[in-house]
Amino acid sequence: MNDEVDRTDVLGRAATADRLDGLADVAELMDDVDGAVRLRCQASELRVAAMRLLDE
Numbered sequence: 001m002n003d004e005v006d007r008t009d010v011l012g013r014a015a016t017a018d019r020l021d022g023l024a025d026v027a028e029l030m031d032d033v034d035g036a037v038r039l040r041c042q043a044s045e046l047r048v049a050a051m052r053l054l055d056e
Helices: 003-029 033-055
Strands: none
16 A cells, blocks of 8 residues: 555544544533443544554
């Protein structure tokens, strides 16, 4: 694969994970603990996927 595409994909996944964390903060403020946990789990999965791309 092209290194530039990989970097773009990694950065995109990291940015999406950051947005999900922000949404989780909002969910917590709205007392939606389950929603916050779900969003944080999704963010974590994206970060793991991004790290795997870096390891390839």
